[in-house]
Amino acid sequence: MRLRFAPSPTGALHIGGARTALYNWLLARRPDPGSGEPGTLVLRIEDTDRERSTPEAVEQILDALRWLGLDWDEGPIFQSERAERHRQALDQLLAGGHAYHSSATGEDVRAFKARHGAERGFRGAPEDPDPARPSAVRLRLPDRGETGFDDVIRGPIRFPNVNLDDPVIARADGSVLYNFAVAIDDLDAGITHVVRGEDHISNTPKQLLVIEALGETPPRYAHLPLLHGPDGKKLSKRHGAASVQELRDAGYLPEAVDNYIALLGAGFAADEEHFSLAELAERLRLERVSKNPAIFDERKLRHINGLHLRELATDELTRRLERFTGRTGLRGAVEISAEKIQTLAAFWPLAGFVFDGPSDDPAAAAKVLGHDGAIELLRQARARLAAVEPFALETIETALRGLVEESAVKPGQVYQPLRVALAGTTVSPGIFETVALLGREETLARADGALERYG
């Protein structure tokens, strides 16, 4: 199996494009069910639009792919670097009478359809090339018969040739168009399976016709369903995150992103959905991929992210969190926060107080410390903590639970004022763990600070 993926080099790696890349990668990274041989993955860059595909933009795409844990065996191959070969194939078609020069414009095509009916494909009149006035090149299509293929996911798809326009395959300036270039490149790279988005279904007959005119054998095609935003429309910025880069910035783990986007359309049995890349590669079966478009649901991504996050060893999670936040010395706080966060971004709002001091949340203070007896209980908690020996998790817990029992109050009446004194907020990691991490000196200082301010 030889596969390829060809992201648009516009800087942002769209989530749909990421899934296409991932599926190709998964398919290539496990032994072919038939031969037992591993597949080969070719990266192709469609970079003919110089405005959008700068070297920086291309590098951003590659970076996003690497972040997802994907690699490739050959490439990147730049479409722009293959101009000579494209020119040669074009000459071959021209010489063989499969293509012809045509200066027909979009206007001419519309006029043609007005005469022959909207469903009638455009057929142009061949013109002699005039060096003074270069013209575009169109592929000559047959009127009879149909062009079709057996989609691995969807089954047979057929297009009556009579409905297809003679496609322009080269511009007047000699540069070739995507549907021509990609067909040549797939052939030359020996691609056996083209796995891409559903938006390419109607491009397929054009590519097939090019390959046929060249007398070559086409690869197999599999068209993946598209990904949409929660409103059913094409996924875009206003849906929150539309690119892999945005997901990374939002604190998602690459293994969770891989897991979730692979699930959208994977058609796995419903009993499990928490997978590593290796497990995904083992299970993915193109024939089972769903045919309907999926809606990207960030809430489910969060859930799966939480699963992968809690699976990380503390040291590894610490490493990632330190890189994400740009801070160091986070390990202790990570240890007591890990089970409470779903994304990397959730860590600092939960545990940042350990390093930056209690956050200033007057509403929380008023709500908790304003209660009858809260200040007094905080004072007593402070006193007990001052006397705890040694200052460790178990002894701290014993001391505070003792206070709860002896005061005959609900646990929260002791813990919440203390929490607000230490963290500034009503939500934090476990109170005993927080006290132990802060240490006696810091804990007492913060308790004193709260007593002074609100007492």
Add this chain to the structure above:
RNA sequence: GCCGCUAUCGUCCAGGGGACUAGGACGCCGCCCUCUCACGGCGGAAACCCGGGUUCGAAUCCCGGUAGCGGUACCA
């Protein structure tokens, strides 16, 4: 308009002629656990687009309609 693809809970997936009283997950609601928030556990509400046909029997197969989406460039 034309060409094409698709149609099961709000969402993602199972189920592909009888095992369907349609299953799981996310989300939502309730309860339990509990120092807050999470995690975890238990329970609940929630779907076969519509109409024909085939068949003893249709969510499942066929046809039509409708809807959604994609394409319709001298873009990729």
